[in-house]
Amino acid sequence: MIAALSRRILTGRDRALPSPAAPGDVLAETADLRVLLGGREVLKGVTVRARAGDVLALVGPNGAGKSTLLAALAADLPAASGTVRVCGRTAADWAARDLALRRAVLPQSAVLSFPFPVEDVVRMGRAPWAGTRRADDDDRIVRAAMAATEVEAFAARPFSALSGGERARVALARVLAQSAPLLLLDEPTAALDLRHQELVLRVCRERAAAGDAVVVVLHDLGLAAAYADRVVVLDGGTVAADGAPVDVFDERLLSDVYRQPVEVLPHPRTGTLLVTPRRAPAPGGPTKGDTAGG
Structure with missing residues (x-):
């Protein structure tokens, strides 16, 4: 019995552990991925890549396929067709215990x-x-x-x-x-106040700066613009845009995807993009000529 336990400990210490990734290495990717849930095609030929050193934000309206794509990248959902690779290997080929050393997943809600x-x-x-x-x-x-x-x-x-x-x-x-080199976070800021939303995205940036690949589902486009290196905009299970926030956050594109008029403006001090719904003036609200003193 003692000998068997010693062999198990030795085997664990001899396991092949993840090697540090080089900046830009692809740690997770999908190619022409299709996913069916309940007989419905939720992802329709999606191709994305998550690279070491980057924060990749997945954005889009409700039902666009963001959480489904994250779960597919985590190897938690099977593909109807296409491929998913994690750290250079087809996701299905990883043993569960070895996959857990390479990717960590934060679901939308934690229940114990x-x-x-x-x-x-x-x-x-x-x-x-x-x-x-x-x-x-x-x-x-x-x-x-x-x-x-x-x-x-x-x-x-x-x-x-x-x-x-x-x-x-x-x-x-x-x-x-x-301590996995690939972090997959599903709406990590949803329940948080303003201070802790910023804290979480700073942590994402720090992990990316340390060499990890971070994929994060966000609804707040301002946070995505401020902290993400790349953004994938999903719409109806397809990729509507993929690139740097400055290239992807276009007023016409976002207005079409969200079915809501959107404004994209540079921050007056930092130049970071600000994304906000276009709103009509409130009835009876202040007009252009009003002053604070009346």
Whole structure:
């Protein structure tokens, strides 16, 4: 029995672990991907690439296929046709335990049936590394993930007692603790206040600067414009545009995709694009000649 346990530990420490990616390496990609859900074609020939060192934002209206594409990149959904590759290998060819070392996934909502303390939830992100030579870094990595997401203050509280925004940050900390070179985040800012929305996107930028590939589903086009290196605009299961925000965020394109008139303006101080709905003046509201004093 002891000999068998020793062999398992040795095998874990001898596993092939991910090597650092070079800037620009493709860590996840789809080619002509079609996905069916409930007999409906949700993705229709989608081709995207996520590269090391980049934040790639997936945007588009509700039902456009953003979360489905993220799940396909995570190898959590089968393709009806086309291919999905993760770290250079067809997604279906990865063993689950090896895939978990290479991509970490943040779903839209985090649900736990037991009242685990926050620190234990974050530590769950280290599970794929158990028995490997990098497990020795678990404590340091967990602390760093909790610091990055500002959850240390309630590390001992049960996850079930947290607010929605606090749970979202703990779930992100778990993903960061997984230390995978490919991060797939589905609406990580949805439950967060303004400060923590900015914090999450800064974390995405920091991970990209450290060499990871980050794919993030966003509804806030202003956040995508400010933090993403590239944006894929999805519409009806197809790619309407793919490129840098300055090239993709076009008023006519976005107005057509969202079925809502949109304005795209440069920030007066930084030049970063601001994306906002075009609104008619409110009845009885201030007119151009009004002053603050009346």
